[in-house]
Amino acid sequence: MNSTVSKQFIFIGGKPILAYTIDAFEKSSLIDKIVLVINEAEIEKCKKIIVNKYNYKKLMKIVPGGKERQNSVFNGLKVLPSETNLVAIHDGARFLITPDIIDRAVRDAYDSNGVIVAMPIQDTIKETNSNKIISKTFNRDRLWAAQTPQVFPYSIIMKAHEKAREDNFFGTDDASLVERLGYEVDIV
Template structure:
């Protein structure tokens, strides 16, 4: 059994819109609906848990779950004050404690089925696996004054993406340890890493963007147009 936790609890402040970023329209439908459709149509996924602000549940039922045809059952889960807490709420909603869980950003609508499946298969073997991309720009380490301290070796730097797949007990233990110690990570893999868990990383796609700014939304529109041609 494999469960997908789609995290859509963000406020979207960087988007500077009145509507949360996950509900903004892309090719005539909410960004989040495109993401849900990918996981709904992926044979490797059995159950979907959508983590969203509790106050948005009625909106989600009407404008997402009720407006688009999804084959799989999608369970709404209330989000938390931080993304990390939202993910944990999603984990607690999963009933199969021996499953693989796939955690994905609701505003990454361009992930492919084969990438999701590859993450799942690697997590079954290694315990944890994420998508990522090797850094292709020159990377600079900068201090608080905006001065370059050094140039990093980009050959060993990857940019993390989602989905991130884990054996259930591994990621739950990592989240609970972080909560006990007051640690907030930048992604779920970082929580597993600090527990000593080795995390595999496999190549994703430059199209697997996280839509957080107006520039991202414009780029997403271009990607979508090319897909529809």
């Protein structure tokens, strides 16, 4: 998206994208608290155009983000109480999320090591070598595009992030951090 405005602050229908996202989590019957992780330079803007305007009841804290997405998630995890049961990690710019999808992911996560929302891949996916010669075509019937929220027991996702930091490993999503510890993550 070509814009000088961060995606989550773009207005659609008179409302910032992030406000729609927070609304879905506010309406979810299985979400107790919300921690917003925002670029430090945009925290005051977030408070002014979203937090102060919409009076969210579940908003616990606003935390400054990190250099990479993974650092930002870790910053959010660190402010949660250690007795936290489950954590739903969501990209604030993904505003089409619904309370029903959130609730389904959270419900499924109670009996697992983690759950991610995902969509089946419709495109054919190719792997190439360094010369851009196709070396493999994947069976798309078994491929999924990872989305958010990604929901995990707090103890597992915190351990996964701590281990990734220790190993200087950067995953493409939170599930990849959990997977590398040997845990199975489900798709919903």
